[in-house]
Amino acid sequence: MTVTIESVRQRAESDAKSRGHYLNPDPKFLQDLLEGLKTNEDRYGYPSCPCRPATGVFEQDRDIICPCDYRDPDVAEYGACYCSLYVNKAVYDAGKPIPIPERRPAEKMFPELAPKPAEAKTTAPTSQPTGRKLWYCKQCGYVVFLEDAPYICPICKAKKEFFAEVRLEIQQKTS
Amino acid sequence: MPVTKVEGTKNTHRVFLYTLSTCGWCKRTKELLEEKDVSYEYIDVDVLKAEERKAAIEDLHKRNAPLGFPIIIIDDKELISGYQPEKILGALEL
Numbered sequence: 001m002t003v004t005i006e007s008v009r010q011r012a013e014s015d016a017k018s019r020g021h022y023l024n025p026d027p028k029f030l031q032d033l034l035e036g037l038k039t040n041e042d043r044y045g046y047p048s049c050p051c052r053p054a055t056g057v058f059e060q061d062r063d064i065i066c067p068c069d070y071r072d073p074d075v076a077e078y079g080a081c082y083c084s085l086y087v088n089k090a091v092y093d094a095g096k097p098i099p100i101p102e103r104r105p106a107e108k109m110f111p112e113l114a115p116k117p118a119e120a121k122t123t124a125p126t127s128q129p130t131g132r133k134l135w136y137c138k139q140c141g142y143v144v145f146l147e148d149a150p151y152i153c154p155i156c157k158a159k160k161e162f163f164a165e166v167r168l169e170i171q172q173k174t175s
Numbered sequence: 176m177p178v179t180k181v182e183g184t185k186n187t188h189r190v191f192l193y194t195l196s197t198c199g200w201c202k203r204t205k206e207l208l209e210e211k212d213v214s215y216e217y218i219d220v221d222v223l224k225a226e227e228r229k230a231a232i233e234d235l236h237k238r239n240a241p242l243g244f245p246i247i248i249i250d251d252k253e254l255i256s257g258y259q260p261e262k263i264l265g266a267l268e269l
Contacts (some may be wrong), residue, residue, distance in 0.1 A: 036197030050197035
């Protein structure tokens with residue numbers, strides 16, 4: 001399927017609606033962001049955030065594929081996401097979003113600057129426990145292995161609160 | 176690196192931007208400068224070739240730039256991060 005501004009707009013609109021967010025109230029700003037998303041989708045094959053530098057490597061850009069992992073906490077805390085595509089009602093009504101701080105961890109921004117894996121190994125042994133747990137989405141059953149529950153279910157878009165930790169217990173039958 | 180130059184009548188300061196071609200805040204910043212008729216140069220980091228991108232990122236790193244776009248560098252010393260109209264115009268004495 002070819003990507004058009006209209007298809008990008010429709011996806012953003014339906015996503016905003018399903019999560020109770022609004023799109024940027026400034027028509028020109030919104031148009032610029034939708035064009036940016038389309039450009040990135042044409043360029044990389046996925047709509048990475050127009051306001052962050054993508055590497056083109058899916059695994060490295062995964063967290064900034066729109067809607068990014070940081071959108072929901074940013075809209076909750078600042079009333080807008082980093083690029084201000086998604087805003088809350090108050091910001092929408094005010095009509096003029098303002099920039100917000102970057103929530104994405106610095107080391108993810110430019111993997112080019114990160115130490116090579118071989119150098120990193122000496123300071124951070126890979127055998128340490130990860131602290132990751134199994135989380136499952138109570139709405140659709142999606143299961144993921146992470147430190148903390150995802151901000152949003154990638155399958156059914158349920159909120160973080162819908163995730164519960166999976167604990168496995170083995171009980172011996174006594175009767 | 177491919178630097179784009181935008182001519183304006185106000186050119187008392189050298190204004191240089193690192194931007195992304197897709198970024199809304201970068202566009203707002205460029206518009207602000209054009210509205211104020213300020214000469215400036217910019218590099219869209221997202222359209223650079225791999226080795227140019229690396230050089231740009233290393234330059235940003237050397238300048239201790241925060242990791243966000245746009246980065247506005249005035250007279251090769253003062254650095255402003257993000258779309259901050261008042262700060263930018265203040266630094267340009269406008």
